[in-house]
Amino acid sequence: MRRRPALLLAVCLVLAGCASLPTSSAPAPFDVPARDGAGVQFSAEGPADGSDAETLVGDFLLACAAGPQDDYATARLFLTSASARAWQPDTEILVYDTDTAPAISVGAEANSSVDVTVSVLGVASIDASGVLTRVEVGAVSRSFSLVRENGQWRINAPDNLVLMSRAAFTALYSLVNLYFPTTEGTDLVADPRWFPSRRLASHLLAGLVAGPRQSLTAVASNAIPAGTTLPSHGVEVADGVARVELNAVMPASEGAKARLSWELTRTLTQAGDVSQVGVTLSGETLEAHGVPPAPPYSLDTLVGAGPQGVGIVSDSGVRSLSGATDATNPTASPVDSALVAWSGTDGVYAQRGDNTVAFLPGQAPLGPSVDRYGWVWGPASASSVSVGGDSEGAFGVGVEAESAGDIHAVRISPDGVRALIIRGSDASAWVGVVERGAGGRPQAVHSLERITVERAAVIDASWTTSTGVALVLRESGSEEDHLVTMPLGGLPSSVSLPIRVSSMSAGSSSASVVITGVDSGGERQVLVRSGALWQSAPQGLTSARFAG
Structure with missing residues (x-):
């Protein structure tokens, strides 16, 4: 009876490698002591004597689950001696869907060698620096070349990459941020990465x-x-x-x-x-004094609009700020709730107290965005967004990737560093970097990257934190809309929504969401999520958005 590696919780398939090994002795498995905060611990055994090709590869996939915690020492035992020294598994990780087991097929043996193919459903790729790129779920196949070494099957010259189940990956790796000061030194910019928890x-x-x-x-x-x-x-x-x-x-x-x-x-x-x-x-x-505090953001300020005008929504009702009766999709500054903006019939309006601070002609049907510097982002074309907020009036901010289509909405992250953009006839979502000048004046949006979603249109999108996004997605032919939340550089989670959504906004977490749309009976609804429950917004509101 063949021996199976001892394994805790998850399985990973590794097709690539890491640092070189010492040459004075053969690699051997070892136990790694767990420190506080080290996360889930995995252990595995080496190959069993006399394993056939399919068994060896299957056991190798299991042994790789311990890879990030024993520096792939056990996994290297499944490789030829030369391959064990040369293999670099940290070059790339391919993450596959946990719900589907790897399919292993063995070719015909010839001259003491055989090829074994492993097929999985790919989800994402992580490079050597820890940057994750999502891919549409699809079949991914990798081949192993096996040869006889000392009478035993061993894997020869595997690719420098690792194929790992999503369950194993999220158990062994942590999504964290590298924080770098902004160019003016007043805040920190988050750069999301995946690193081993050990x-x-x-x-x-x-x-x-x-x-x-x-x-x-x-x-x-x-x-x-x-x-x-x-x-x-x-x-x-x-x-x-x-x-x-x-x-x-x-x-x-x-x-x-x-x-x-x-x-x-x-x-x-x-x-x-x-x-x-x-x-x-x-x-x-290093003796450092005067480390500046991070700017505070109030993302849970909810602004509503209706026949009575625009106001701040609370448990006690709506505190009126403007008498604009044609307002839709209002919002507020993430640092100053007195600064509010909304879409009107002829353009975007922004107001602080009784004073109008911006008017941006044109249509912004999903509403404007107000950044922490006080700039209001409104109507857009395929190549620019109209921005205002000072005495100069509206000006255009260029957006790259004009070929991606007209821009339907722009949402600026709480720290002002990134723009979340909905654009194109397929209603896709993109994240770009906002370049600014003096006083935080926006100059351009560049380095756009598309958010990968599974064959669905993006109805609306919002920030939950400076690195977290929420999107309402609608698949063609589906009767249900879905709320998808994910950290930048992370993996998504999804819940179904109770109405057909026309607009959405999130507060400081995915538990604080407001949606506007119609229910199954065609009745217009404005619903606010508190935890897992949806409640109706105060009577009379026709739309609402959180700050940002």
Whole structure:
């Protein structure tokens, strides 16, 4: 009877590899002690004597679940000696759907070699820097070439990539943010990455030293000095304190020291076993004072519109701010609820108190967006968005990828760094970077990346945090709309909605959502989600949106 590897919780298939192995001895399995915050622990055994080709590959897929926690030492036992040294599994991870088991097929043996094919449903790809790219679910096949070594089947020269089930991946890896100061140094920009949960602080520090992804270089800077290198032991954590040693020159100014401390502390304290960070640069202790607090955002301010005008919605009713009776899809600034904006019959209006601060001619049927700098984003074409908020009046902000189609709506993230854009005849969703000048004045939206959804149109979209999005999707022929939420760089979750939606907005989480649409009887509804329940908005409101 064949032996199966001992495995906890999840399964992964690895087709690629990592760092080189020592040559003084053959790789062997070992146990990894768990630290607090290390997450789920996996263990596995090596190949059984006399395994046939199908069994060997199947057991290899199981053994790979322990890969990120034992540096793939057990998985390498399934490879030829030369392949075990050369294999680099951290180059790429292909994530497949957990609901479907890998299909393994074996070809005809010839000259003591055989090819084995593994087929799965692919979901996403993660590169060596931890950046995830979603793909439409579809069949993915990878082939293994097996040869006889010392009378046993072994995998020869596997590709430098790992194929891993979604369950295993999310159990072994953490979605975290690398935080980099904005170019003006007043906030931190989040750069989402996936890193192994084991030794997470060391992975985070290595990511910071490597710097932000290319698309963020226009809006973010790295407080870690150029040319910095890391010690081989990474980050040592004891009693909740991460000891960071950098081979770098100490920044000259107090501001630069503060930004460096801010970047390191905000990033590394995401590790469950880190609550404080101590930093030395080339043996000199970093003493940073005056680390700025992150700007506060009030995303749960709900603004409603109806025959009585525009106002702030609360449990006690609606506090009127404007008597505009033709308003739809109103919103407010994420930092100043006195600044509200809405779509009217002839354009977008913005008002603070009794004063009009912007009028943007044109149509914005899904409503405007107000960013934290006070700029109002309104009507758009295929190549630009009309923006206003100062004495100069409306001006155009260029948006790349004109070929993607006309823009239906623009939503600016709470930190002002990114734009969520709905565009095109297929109503697709895109995320781009907002480049700004003095005073936060928007200049361009670039580096657009499409959000992959499964054959569905995007009805509306919203931010839940500076890196979290919510979308209402409608599949062709379906009678139900769905609310899909996901962090940037993450994987989606979905729930069905009780009405046919025409517009949607989210507050500070996916549990705070407002939708406008019609029910099965054709009755117009404005519903507010509180936790898992949907409740009617105050009577008389015809639409509502959260701030942002």
